[in-house]
Amino acid sequence: MPKTFRILALWLGTSFRAAPGLMTISAVLVAARAITAPIQTYGVSRLVDGIASDQSSTIALGIAIIVGCLAISFVADGLGWPLQDTAQERMAGRVHADLLDVTAGIPGLSHHERPDVADRLELVRERAWRMGVGAEVLLWAFATVTNTVTVLALLGSVHPLLLILPLLGGARIWSAYLSSTRQQKAWEDSLPQERLVDRLIEVAKDPRTGLELRVFGLGKVLLDRIFALQTERFERRVAAARWGGKVDGSVRLVFGLAYAAAIVWVIALARDGQATAGDVVLVLLLAPQVDQMTGGIAQNVYWVGEVVRSFSRYDWLREYAKQNSWRSSATPAPERLTSGIELRDVGFSYPGSESAVLSGISLTLPAGAAVALVGENGAGKTTLVKLLARMYDPTTGSIRIDGVDLATIQPDEWRSQLSAGFQDLVKFELTAREVVAIGDVARAGDEDAVHTAIARGDAESVIAGLPHGLDSQLGKKFTDGVELSGGQWQRLALARAFMRERPLLLLLDEPTAALDPEAEHRLYEQYAEAAKVAAAETGGITVLVSHRFSTVRMADLIVVMHDGRVEEFGTHPDLLAAGGRYAELFELQARAYR
Numbered sequence: 001m002p003k004t005f006r007i008l009a010l011w012l013g014t015s016f017r018a019a020p021g022l023m024t025i026s027a028v029l030v031a032a033r034a035i036t037a038p039i040q041t042y043g044v045s046r047l048v049d050g051i052a053s054d055q056s057s058t059i060a061l062g063i064a065i066i067v068g069c070l071a072i073s074f075v076a077d078g079l080g081w082p083l084q085d086t087a088q089e090r091m092a093g094r095v096h097a098d099l100l101d102v103t104a105g106i107p108g109l110s111h112h113e114r115p116d117v118a119d120r121l122e123l124v125r126e127r128a129w130r131m132g133v134g135a136e137v138l139l140w141a142f143a144t145v146t147n148t149v150t151v152l153a154l155l156g157s158v159h160p161l162l163l164i165l166p167l168l169g170g171a172r173i174w175s176a177y178l179s180s181t182r183q184q185k186a187w188e189d190s191l192p193q194e195r196l197v198d199r200l201i202e203v204a205k206d207p208r209t210g211l212e213l214r215v216f217g218l219g220k221v222l223l224d225r226i227f228a229l230q231t232e233r234f235e236r237r238v239a240a241a242r243w244g245g246k247v248d249g250s251v252r253l254v255f256g257l258a259y260a261a262a263i264v265w266v267i268a269l270a271r272d273g274q275a276t277a278g279d280v281v282l283v284l285l286l287a288p289q290v291d292q293m294t295g296g297i298a299q300n301v302y303w304v305g306e307v308v309r310s311f312s313r314y315d316w317l318r319e320y321a322k323q324n325s326w327r328s329s330a331t332p333a334p335e336r337l338t339s340g341i342e343l344r345d346v347g348f349s350y351p352g353s354e355s356a357v358l359s360g361i362s363l364t365l366p367a368g369a370a371v372a373l374v375g376e377n378g379a380g381k382t383t384l385v386k387l388l389a390r391m392y393d394p395t396t397g398s399i400r401i402d403g404v405d406l407a408t409i410q411p412d413e414w415r416s417q418l419s420a421g422f423q424d425l426v427k428f429e430l431t432a433r434e435v436v437a438i439g440d441v442a443r444a445g446d447e448d449a450v451h452t453a454i455a456r457g458d459a460e461s462v463i464a465g466l467p468h469g470l471d472s473q474l475g476k477k478f479t480d481g482v483e484l485s486g487g488q489w490q491r492l493a494l495a496r497a498f499m500r501e502r503p504l505l506l507l508l509d510e511p512t513a514a515l516d517p518e519a520e521h522r523l524y525e526q527y528a529e530a531a532k533v534a535a536a537e538t539g540g541i542t543v544l545v546s547h548r549f550s551t552v553r554m555a556d557l558i559v560v561m562h563d564g565r566v567e568e569f570g571t572h573p574d575l576l577a578a579g580g581r582y583a584e585l586f587e588l589q590a591r592a593y594r
């Protein structure tokens, strides 16, 4: 199906799907409303002609038309607007629900990374309400067509030459189109600035960044930058709106002059006996209606353009979601691991970036093993963790889960077999119980599971210090909310990661960086005991990223990464004996503690 038809079908389909009955009744009502004004004018002209020629039947016809139209417009007005408003709300609701459905169906993170995709997503979200207006615009377009046909028929009945007038109005439609495209372009061009402004505002008001902002005296710098970007964005948009206003104003003036000339001409025709007094009245009274009609079409063109653009972005998003839905990944996730996870020549570049962050990684993580990833900042440890969680697929090579390519495994199922704790944890502002329990939504109501997870995350002391224990509301946004320290949030995040009791893969990416080395060591020692028991049953693997060698040395396998590659791997004694980078870094850290 050609793209234009697909978009129109999506627009029509979404409008009618949102409120089928309402849309049908509204269509009838708007059509009735659209024809009553010109038909009523025709009734007035009949009345005038009837009085001038003293024909009571014509007078009666004129009065009947006027009264009939008044009654119809009264009913249509009374019922039409509320129904239309409801249809619009339903449509906006439907679009928002559909949008959530579509974006939630994109399983990876790539769409957050590519600026072109991020821009479009932002536009679709921001303009979702315009798509809600789509229902109204559809009715409006229908009304305008009905109204135009009626007005043209009436003008043509006086003299065919008068049909030139609405055609002149076509220039207004053209000017409206030009102005709308220019405004749209100005809007789209200023989107990157808008995103930057939003981000800077977030940074400026976030209490977490407040400390650094003040220490470095960055407040004014940030405000100046926000102000400059806002001004640039505003000026771009105002210039486009001003240009549109000038073009539309000039075209409207020309149209007004032409209409005045037409009225003079019809009066001259009437004086020559080639037109009736009723015709003059008809043309006179139709003048504002023709102006309104062309203005209506002009506005419709603008709004139709807006709605079509919104729906074409939405259509694009749906296609994008379809292509990125990883629908070919239908293999069920395994229940347990027998051989383990094998990385075969894995390479990776972030979407929209050319440079390889990982390259040539070939490695086996044996089932049941605790694996530590070490390496300097930027070595690619977190990226590897993200690939294991299948937030992205490798650019080259493959990750095999017991021999099955991870790229073919159903992503949601795979994730339900994982658990994770990160240094950049999310501070969910919920109750302490919920903060932990959401680590396994299926068992969120299981009080014992929550307590066990808290014990494993060594977070009992955090809960004990809270005013209402597990029921305490966390986060500064609430009046009775308790703010925790970085380390306390980390302990809860770790407890959350331990909610899933037997994950096949537990990813721990520096989740204890805010704890002191001894606390971290103790915690992992405790964890390792429990993990061994679980691993014997399910073959579950733990991948731990840490810069602390006291913790790392406990792992069954240590992988040393450097510059996106695996430089060496083995057990702690093996690597020390090899005397490579690991031995060097270990010695350096050990010396610092001596």
Ligand SMILES: Nc1ncnc2c1ncn2[C@@H]1O[C@H](COP(=O)(O)OP(=O)(O)OP(=O)(O)O)[C@@H](O)[C@H]1O
Pocket: 113, 350, 353, 357, 375, 376, 377, 378, 379, 380, 381, 382, 383, 384
């Ligand atoms: N979303 C992203 N888009 C583009 N490049 C990225 C992205 N995230 C990370 N990178 C780049 O990938 C490289 C590896 O980053 P990664 O976070 O994997 O390193 P790391 O070893 O975990 O570092 P650290 O010890 O500092 O956490 C870095 O050069 C980084 O700039």
